[in-house]
Amino acid sequence: MPALTPHLEAQMVARLTAKDFPAWADTAAKVGHCAHPVRLHGTSTTIDAATGEVLSTYSSADEPLGVLHVRCGNRRESACPSCSRVYAADTFHLIRAGVIGGKGVPEDVADNPLVFATLTAPTFGLVHGRRNGRKCRAFTPKGIPGICEHGRPTVCHAVHDDQDRLLGQPLCPDCYDYTGHVIWQWWAPELWRRFTITTRRHLAKALGVPQSRLPNVVTLQYAKVAEYQHRGLIHFHALIRLDGPKTDTGFAPAPGGATAALLTRVVEDAAAAVRFDAPRLDEDDRVRRLRFGTQLDARPIATRRRTDDPDRELVPEQVAGYLAKYATKSASDTLDADNPHWQRLRHAIDDATERTDADLHRRRIPRLEHPYGLLGKWRHMLGFRGHFSTKSRRYSVTLGQLRRARARFQRRLAHAHRDGTPLDVGDLNDLLRDDADETTLVVGQWVYAGSGWDTDGDAELAKAAAARAREYAAWRAEKKHHNR
Template structure:
């Protein structure tokens, strides 16, 4: 397929400068100082090398690459040779609200990791696409009525004269838009059970762990084998992300796949008796059965915790067909999960949502943390107030689902190093095998020896940071435009 010239991108020419309207007087002066002082080009090169990271790590030191066999120094590098005397390294933050540039890389890696478990590739065999696959969503239970957006329908049309025990109306006749900051806030804050919300959020990772155990037991029972021997018949694999709902509680999205017996090769064909729809039924049954008796928290009885009644388990196909009523497409779902993995934590820091509901929830968690007993299960709760009490991983997978994020990062770093060596030595870039790029470090023919010290984080001025953010936003827009050109041509 012939690619269109990047000059067709609406923001490519000089007539479409970066959006710097938000720069204050001090930042504008800093930008002028860069240009007039002759350091702008050097800064632009440094920013480009870290992909316009918003908060790069600054290091000083040097390193050398040594041949493992001969001990010969192949190459050397020192931060002293950089224009500003420091080496900038990406911050690597996955949150789009913290660093848009690094979160895009995290999302891309997450997408490739999840996609490989759907259609194969990246060291995963293509026949994995024949195994049953389900897109699962598990929600939290209700802790009290909240305002909702229902696609133009009224929020909670009830008896307009009825009031709760605190004298507030129980009805809401407005039709909220999805971006309305009222969405997710309680109809009555005093009726809303903030303590139960905080405790459920704290134990959500445990509920997920128990869900995976229960699912394996349900499958073993259906196949007529003991739980301990299920791996001889089938194995459960998944890639899961957590996303904050507007009310400030997480729910889980996951791609769940059933493989055949456990082996060194992995990815064997699943039992013929289990189709994607049958697997979806097993997941729904397991979600309904999961229970956890949470220990008391600061004198509050937590009771029995469970997932919400809204469980969505939908079969997934590897590729899109012609039937509009066909199951979800794996690559489409992989894109959803990658997006959730980078945006989920940012919802709790969105200034538009710094409403009374979020402040009260954080206050509840603070109070519970202050009242907890040293050594109990809630001892570290105060460290997770900023995450509204959720202490789990936002993105995780089972061991055999697909390739790891670490292997993808290692492949990218090795490719970049080889490309840099080829450019420095003025030689042609070789054809690289992905298996070599993800090989363990023990298979490397060279050893990196260095000494580095941390000297700070972030750019030197607000103008530098604003420029990096604007450039990262332009790069994101270009990637979206280019993807659209590929789809439409």
């Protein structure tokens, strides 16, 4: 929380002592203390699809504050702690379901080989790093101590803690290949795409089937997230699962011989083999051959039924939690995002954009036809244009399904409140079944009335309440854990 200015404090006191504080608190609680809720005016009517009978009507005018507040739904923790937690929880559940089943995903999915892989970026120059408390030594590939041509040392003997502002900073910014860095980041999604193709090719070879026949034997499912490192490059963390051939219901068991050990080897080989020759920025530029970094990690994941390699096993909850956490971070959320290195990266993007613009002009081609035509639009992401978390279609449930299930649950909860009846939560899987069998229509007319709370003081109060709710949940979980 930022230091409270007198102005902010006055706003908070005004809210806390206002006559309508209970109405405000009620509203804030309903949106889970979202920091920037969307305000809507309007009505909606629920109609029985078969008979046309009006089952209920709802008007925002009936809300305590006379307007409907809806969660902002922002993925990023820095934007809205509350909504980002919902997003992280949903991501956690969908990733977990793909590992051990549940949420409508059959438990048999846990029999199929599963690997957790981290694909890194290569080095573009020596940076200060942290190697489990050992000396920095700055990712030095050959470790030759000395002085660079700019008169700066090429080795660092410091031990950096994880709050150190030097982390990720180049030992010599003038030696660092900023253009190469930006170009790699721009093509990272293409490297990932090639990785999935290469993995399938290696898989066909390992299983001794022609590539064209591979889908009849196995299919590859994955969930991945991108994570920024201090040096401003992204890593991909991915869960990669080997299923049997494609079926209507999905999740066919993997055939014998398709083990986690085999998948691990295939993933490692494929990641090391991926290459992409990046197009040039302009005619003065050179072609760069892009690949993933050599720090590649792939290991099987243990479940109840998987016992491939006990030494390298990961627990599904760990992995799902790990991926969910990274899904709520973005470039600006990383420690000290305004550091000199990241500023230089943005300059490098500006330079590349300038060259691209000149090239466009010279060749008289439209912006979209230039491979770097849109780079400038992704400056705030340090040139990464991919999605932060993606999954293949049949990996598990979707975020949409989880959201719709929650909306259905809240609707039932509201009905139960209104009618004074106890809520039959029933089977969550029932709620997760998609809308196909819904028999009611909701017809509404809504007008956007703005977003955010009335004052910054209100927003701070909501955030503080969200933080308290989180502490309370952690305390309860801890207590439950001790009582076991």
